[in-house]
Every structure is written in structure tokens, then in C-alpha cells.
Amino acid sequence: xxxxxxxxxxxxxxxxxxxxxxxxxxxxxxxxxxxxxxxxxxxxxxxxxxxxxxxxxxxxxxxxxxxxxxxxxxxxxxxxxxxxxxxxxxxxxxxxxxxxxxxxxxxxxxxxxxxxxxxxxxxxxxxxxxxxxxxxxxxxxxxxxxxxxxxxxxxxxxxxxxxxxxxxxxxxxxxxxxxxxxxxxxxxxxxxxxxxxxxxxxxxxxxxxxxxxxxxxxxxxxxxxxxxxxxxxxxxxxxxxxxxxxxxxxxxxxxxxxxxxxxxxxxxxxxxxxxxxxxxxxxxxxxxxxxxxxxxxxxxxxxxxxxxxxxxxxxxxxxxxxxxxxxxxxxxxxxxxxxxxxxxxxxxxxxxxxxxxxxxxxxxxxxxxxxxxxxxxxxxxxxxxxxxxxxxxxxxxxxxxxxxxxxxxxxxxxxxxxxxxxxxxxxxxxxxxxxxxxxxxxxxxxxxxxxxxxxxxxxxxxxxxxxxxxx
Amino acid sequence: xxxxxxxxxxxxxxxxxxxxxxxxxxxxxxxxxxxxxxxxxxxxxxxxxxxxxxxxxxxxxxxxxxxxxxxxxxxxxxxxxxxxxxxxxxxxxxxxxxxxxxxx
Numbered sequence: 124x125x126x127x128x129x130x131x132x133x134x135x136x137x138x139x140x141x142x143x144x145x146x147x148x149x150x151x152x153x154x155x156x157x158x159x160x161x162x163x164x165x166x167x168x169x170x171x172x173x174x175x176x177x178x179x180x181x182x183x184x185x186x187x188x189x190x191x192x193x194x195x196x197x198x199x200x201x202x203x204x205x206x207x208x209x210x211x212x213x214x215x216x217x218x219x220x221x222x223x224x225x226x227x228x229x230x231x232x233x234x235x236x237x238x239x240x241x242x243x244x245x246x247x248x249x250x251x252x253x254x255x256x257x258x259x260x261x262x263x264x265x266x267x268x269x270x271x272x273x274x275x276x277x278x279x280x281x282x283x284x285x286x287x288x289x290x291x292x293x294x295x296x297x298x299x300x301x302x303x304x305x306x307x308x309x310x311x312x313x314x315x316x317x318x319x320x321x322x323x324x325x326x327x328x329x330x331x332x333x334x335x336x337x338x339x340x341x342x343x344x345x346x347x348x349x350x351x352x353x354x355x356x357x358x359x360x361x362x363x364x365x366x367x368x369x370x371x372x373x374x375x376x377x378x379x380x381x382x383x384x385x386x387x388x389x390x391x392x393x394x395x396x397x398x399x400x401x402x403x404x405x406x407x408x409x410x411x412x413x414x415x416x417x418x419x420x421x422x423x424x425x426x427x428x429x430x431x432x433x434x435x436x437x438x439x440x441x442x443x444x445x446x447x448x449x450x451x452x453x454x455x456x457x458x459x460x461x462x463x464x465x466x467x468x469x470x471x472x473x474x475x476x477x478x479x480x481x482x483x484x485x486x487x488x489x490x491x492x493x494x495x496x497x498x499x500x501x502x503x504x505x506x507x508x509x510x511x512x513x514x515x516x517x518x519x520x521x522x523x524x525x526x527x528x529x530x531x532x533x534x535x536x537x538x539x540x541x542x543x544x545x546x547x548x549x550x551x552x553x554x555x556x557x558x559x560x561x562x563x564x565x566x567x568x569x570x571x572x573x574x575x576x577x578x579x580x581x582x583x584x585x586x587x588x589x590x591x592x593x594x
Numbered sequence: 595x596x597x598x599x600x601x602x603x604x605x606x607x608x609x610x611x612x613x614x615x616x617x618x619x620x621x622x623x624x625x626x627x628x629x630x631x632x633x634x635x636x637x638x639x640x641x642x643x644x645x646x647x648x649x650x651x652x653x654x655x656x657x658x659x660x661x662x663x664x665x666x667x668x669x670x671x672x673x674x675x676x677x678x679x680x681x682x683x684x685x686x687x688x689x690x691x692x693x694x695x696x697x698x
Contacts, residue, residue, distance in 0.1 A: 131643075132595070147633050152614050154626045161679040164629050168672040171636065175668075178639045184646030186654065193645065193658040197638075197665020204666075205673035213678060217628050220671045224634050227663035231640040234648070234656045241650075249597045350631050357637040358604060364640055365595050371607045372636040378611025379630050383623060482624040486678055 128182045132365055139177040140368035146170025147372050151379060157495075174368050210487060211447040214479040215275040218268045218346045221353055225264025228356040229323055232258035235363050236319045246311045253362035255304050258319065259326045260356035264349045266330030271346050274334075275479060282562045283338035296329045333399060338562060341398045343480045344388050348395065351380025420556065423574040425583060428515075428550050429590030431574075432458070435512035437468040439504060441541050442484045443477050445518015445553060445580050452491035454584035455517060459493070461591040470497050472504040472514075472541045474522035505542050514546035516567075518553065518580045524565045534563055549573040552583045625678045632671025638664025 129136040147170045153163025179190070201220075208216045232254045239246045239254075273279045303322045307314045337345055354376025361369025388395050432438055440459065446452060459469040471493065477484045485498060499507075508514065516523050525544045526533040543549050544567055551573060558564050567573055576583055615626065641664045645657025 148610060148614055151611075151626070151630065151633070154629050155615055155622060157622065160622055160625060161676065164625070164632075164672060164675045164679055167629060167633055171633070171668055171672070174636060174639060175642070178642045178646075181643070181646065184642070186645055186648055186657070189654055189658045190642060190645055190661060193641070193661030194665050197662035197667075198669045200662075201666045201669030201671075202673065205670045205677065208674065208677075210678075213624065213628070213674065216670070216674050217624075217631050220628075220635075220667050220674070221631050223663040224631070224637055224667040227637045227641055227660045227667065230656045230660040230663070231637065231644050234644045234653055234660070237650075237653060237656075238644075347627055350627060350634070353637075354630070354634045357634045357640075358607075360637055360640045362600055362604075364643055365600075366639060366643070367595070367600075367603060369636055369639060370600060370603055372633050374604050374607035375611040375614075376630045376634040378608045379615040380627070382612060382615060383627055386623075480624045480627070482622060486624060 129177065129180045131181045131183070136177055136181060137367060139173055140366070143170040143174035143177070143368055144371040144375075146173070147375060151375065174372075177368075210490065211450070212276070213486075214343065214346065214483070215272050217350070217480075218271040218275065221346065221350050222265050222268030222272065225261045225268060225349070225353040225356060228257050228261030228353065228360050229265055229326075230261075231360050232261060232363070233319065233323065235360075236314065236316060240314065240316055243313075246314055248308065248311055250363050251311050251314065252308060253359040255307055255319075255322070257356045257359040257363065258323055259300060259304070260352050260359070262323045262326035263330035263333070264353045264356060266327045267334040267349050268346070268353075270331055270334040271342055271349065274338075275342060281338055281342075284335045289332065289336060293329065293332055296325055296332070300325050300329065337398065343476060344384055344395065344398055346480075347380055347384040348399075351377050351384060354378075354380055420569050421571075421574045423550070423576055425576065425578070425586035426590045427574070428552075428576050428583075429587045429594065431513050431548060431550060432462055432467070432515070432587065433465055433591050433594050435462075435467055437470075437507075437511050437513075438462055439470050439472050439499075439508065439511045439514045439543075439546065441472045441474070441477075441514060441516045441519050441523060441543055442488065443474075443517065443519020443522060444479060444483075445520075447478055447483065447487055447518070449518060449580035449582075451517060451580035451584050452487045452493075454581045454588065456488075456491040456493055457588040458584050458591065459497075461588050465591070470499050470504065470507075472501065472508075472543075473498055474501050474519070474541050475539075477519055477522050501539060501541055505545075508542050508545040511546040513548045513550060514543040516543055516549065516551040516553075517584070520553070520558070520565050521563070523567050524563070525570075526563070526566050529566070543567065544570055544573075547572065550576055552576045552578060552580050554579060625675055628671060628675040628678060632668055632675060635664055635668030635671055638668055640664075 147167050150163045150167025153159035235254045274281050303318055307318055334345060354373045358370050358373030361373055462469050473484050521535060523541050523543045527535045527538045527540045549572055556568055568575060638661060641657055641660030645661055648654055648657050
């Protein structure tokens with residue numbers, strides 16, 4: 124077989140890696156503008172192709188059968204999963220892909236430890252420390268992401284799951300992990316493989332325990348944080364393997380993921396440590412004032428809703444996860460079109476964490492060709508709401524809960540909300556009065572100016588559009 | 595590469611990461627997170643190197659799984675991002691019978 128061969132760590136290989144990570148930087152840069160984002164993603168993918176081919180051409184590489192087996196399986200799974208996934212399931216998908224990335228890092232770290240030990244020489248600390256870091260963080264990220272995936276996919280309950288004494292247990296685990304890291308580093312002349320495996324297992328348990336108690340609207344922040352972690356662990360693997368592409372690309376993801384995480388946490392008026400270590404305590408979960416009994420609310424049908432909307436001057440639509448689940452974006456767009464034909468001003472109020480990820484609603488509404496100018500962010504729309512005739516809440520819940528600003532004891536107290544309760548009238552399209560992802564009751568439903576339309580969001584929107592046409 | 599060279603690269607990359615993405619509209623947060631997620635699939639190179647130079651049974655297994663995981667991360671990550679961003683692409687022309695408005 125004729126094959127160009129690159130010297131590992133040599134000039135040619137390094138030059139190609141530099142081209143690759145430059146393309147990553149350009150790709151991320153272009154990913155920040157709507158017009159260039161798609162091209163940016165392709166450029167980054169091109170950089171990845173260069174990096175992979177370069178590595179395959181390194182001198183002395185073997186085991187081609189296994190390499191192509193791994194590449195083949197991974198590519199097939201990746202292609203099939205991304206073609207099949209629904210738009211509503213994208214957040215889980217990101218969690219899952221993030222998890223396998225972390226898993227790969229942990230496995231590489233394990234392999235490096237084995238390799239280093241088998242050489243029987245002193246393990247240099249500047250390799251051992253990054254390997255230990257990569258193993259711990261990769262393992263936490265793998266298991267944490269899997270739990271996040273399982274929660275979003277409803278494989279396990281989305282409500283906070285907390286065991287008594289969990290904080291103590293986490294602290295003990297963390298101390299044990301740090302202690303083992305120190306022991307391994309001190310004993311760098313012949314680090315114990317058994318201890319390293321124990322380290323991976325403890326990190327796995329920690330990953331599970333940290334993510335399990337987190338419920339509700341906090342999950343996007345957790346996925347973003349784990350994304351940044353995986354990036355950093357990839358960078359650490361780069362230190363261990365002396366691979367400049369891994370160091371730069373992993374670090375880029377680490378720093379960009381950190382920004383994204385902080386932005387999301389800020390949007391929810393919570394600190395990252397608060398999210399990670401308290402969860403939504405679960406205390407007042409079953410409901411605020413009413414306890415188990417049903418509180419009075421007003422229920423209306425599609426026709427009433429159509430009349431309220433058609434004779435309004437201004438309408439604000441507040442989409443949430445329910446819209447995504449019902450795939451109601453096209454039907455909602457139809458309602459908006461009908462209203463605009465009648466001269467009603469229609470805007471959409473997008474809460475930063477509506478849905479399961481920031482931007483989730485924008486993606487769905489863009490799919491339905493909703494004009495970009497009609498999508499208003501929370502800060503922009505809230506001052507408008509007192510002058511709005513009707514606010515229509517479609518499958519959103521926690522992000523409209525007035526308890527966030529009125530009830531200091533509420534688990535979501537202080538979270539910025541879309542202040543629909545300020546609007547003249549509110550129509551909530553929802554299948555039932557059941558609490559949202561955060562597991563708490565929504566006072567909005569029981570306000571005197573709120574009407575509940577109990578139906579599937581898509582069906583309700585289609586009915587309302589038809590009723591408006593008939594008016 | 596010396597350790598200090600690597601640390602220099604690391605620190606500069608941290609700042610590049612901050613600078614490059616600090617101004618992102620909310621709209622693009624999900625796709626951008628997905629794209630950066632795909633980029634950390636670069637760990638597959640580590641898997642390739644480990645597997646390419648492996649010489650015992652367990653290393654074969656670990657390396658193959660690491661490569662497969664990395665490939666899922668890369669291929670799935672970029673493809674899902676592309677799908678999300680496809681939603682933002684300007685539709686060429688409004689189709690005569692717009693099948694997008696499936697409200698019936």
C-alpha cells in the first residue's frame with residue numbers, strides 16, 4: 124500500500140493541524156451570525172476532516188481493521204441518529220453526543236495510563252496530571268450527559284430526584300477523588316492502574332449524583348456546562364498526547380461553552396453553583412396555595428379565543444415546550460397570518476430558556492417562516508405587555524409563572540419571566556393544569572383575566588385559525 | 595513540544611474562545627452549542643492515535659470504542675447542527691403549493 128507518511132509531531136503534521144484548528148475558529152466565528160452560520164458549520168466540519176486524515180497518515184499507525192471498524196460504527200450511528208431525530212429532540216441529541224465525547228476522553232486516558240505503566244518507566248508528571256484530569260472530567264461528563272439525555276427523553280423522571288444526605292455524599296466523593304488524584308500523582312514512578320479505574324468509577328458515580336437531583340428548567344445549563352467540561356477534558360488529553368489540535372480545539376470548546384453556560388444561568392437569575400448543588404429542592408412541589416384541591420379557573424373554547432383575538436389591536440404569542448411537542452409552529456403561524464390580515468399586530472415573546480434550550484423556540488418558529496422581526500426577546504416585550512390586549516401562552520408554563528416575582532418562597536423566585544399577567548387578557552393553551560418541567564403550580568392559570576383553553580396546541584391553533592376565518 | 599509551549603497555546607486558545615463567541619444572538623445559542631459540541635469530537639484523534647499504536651488486547655477494545663464514540667460525536671454533531679441551521683436558510687422561492695403550512 125502506497126501511503127504518504129507524516130512524522131508524529133513533525134512540521135507537516137503540525138502545519139495541517141494548524142490549518143484544521145484555524146478552520147474551527149473561523150467556523151465558530153461564522154456560527155455567531157444567522158447568515159453565515161450554516162457555512163461556518165461546514166467550514167468547521169472541513170477542519171475536522173483535515174485533522175482526521177492527518178492523524179490517519181501519521182507514521183507507524185496500524186490496526187487498520189479496528190480503526191475502520193470504529194470509524195464505521197461511529198459514523199453509521201451518528202448519521203442514522205441525526206437523520207431520525209425530531210427537532211424537538213435536539214437537546215437530548217446534543218447531550219448524547221456530548222456524553223460519548225466525554226466517554227472517548229475517559230477511555231483514551233485509561234489507555235494512556237496502561238501504556239505508560241507498561242513501559243515501566245517514571246511517568247512524567249506533565250503527562251500524568253493531564254491524563255488524570257481527562258479521566259475524571261471525561262467520566263463525569265459521560266455519565267452526567269447520559270442522565271441529562273435520559274431525563275429529557277423521559278426515560279427517568281424529570282423531577283428532581285434527591286436522596287437524603289446527598290450533598291454530604293457528593294462532598295465525600297469529591298474528596299475521595301481528589302485524594303486518589305494526589306496519591307496517583309505522588310506515586311508517579313509507578314501509578315496503580317487499579318486506583319485509576321477506581322477513580323473513573325467514582326467520577327462516574329459523581330456524574331450521576333450531580334445531575335440526578337437537577338430538574339426542570341435547569342437542564343439546558345447543565346448540558347452546556349458538561350459540553351464545556353468535555354472540551355476541557357479533550358484539551359487535557361491533548362496535553363498528554365502532545366497533540367496541538369486537541370489542545371486548541373478542546374480549549375476553544377471549553378471557553379465558549381463556559382460563556383454560554385454563564386449566559387443561560389444569568390437569564391434564569393441563578394448562579395451555576397446554585398443550580399448544581401441545590402436543584403429545585405422539591406419542597407413546595409405539589410402546588411403553592413391550593414395544595415391538592417383544584418383552584419378556580421376559567422375555561423374557554425376555540426371560538427371564544429378566536430373572538431378575543433380577532434378584535435384585539437395587539438397580540439403577543441408566548442411559545443413554550445408544549446408548542447415544540449405538539450409541532451404546533453405552523454398552525455400558530457396560520458393564526459398569526461389570519462390576525463394580521465385583520466390588522467392585528469402580532470409579536471412573539473421568546474423567553475431565553477423557553478423550551479429545553481436557548482434558541483429552541485426561534486429554531487421552531489423560523490421553520491414555520493415566522494419573520495425574524497416578530498420574534499421579541501423578553502426584555503424587549505415585557506414593557507409592551509401592559510399595552511397588549513391579549514397574550515396567548517402556547518405550551519409555556521414556568522417562564523410565565525408570576526410566582527417568580529410575587530412569591531419569595533417559590534422555587535423559581537427571582538427567575539425573570541415573560542410578564543403575561545400584565546396583559547389585558549391572557550389565553551393559555553395547554554392540555555391540562557398540570558405543573559411544568561420545574562414541577563410547580565402556575566398561579567397565572569388562576570388569575571381572573573386568564574382563560575384556559577384545554578387542548579393540544581396544534582389542534583387548538585388550527586381550530587382558532589378556522590374560527591377567525593369564519594368571523 | 596515543551597510544557598510551557600503547550601500552556602501558552604492553551605491560554606491563548608482560552609482567550610480566542612471568549613473573543614470569538616462573546617456576541618451571539620440567542621437564536622443561535624443552540625446551533626452554536628451543537629457545533630462546539632461537534633468540535634470537541636476532535637478527541638477522536640486521541641482515540642485513533644491510541645488505537646493506531648496499540649499492542650495488547652484490552653487496548654484494542656478501549657481504542658476501538660473510543661474511536662467509535664468520537665466518530666458519533668463528530669458525525670452526529672456536525673449533521674445535527676447542519677439540520678438545525680437549515681431552518682434558518684432562506685427558502686429559495688415560496689413554493690406554489692406550500693406544504694409547510696400543514697395546519698389543514
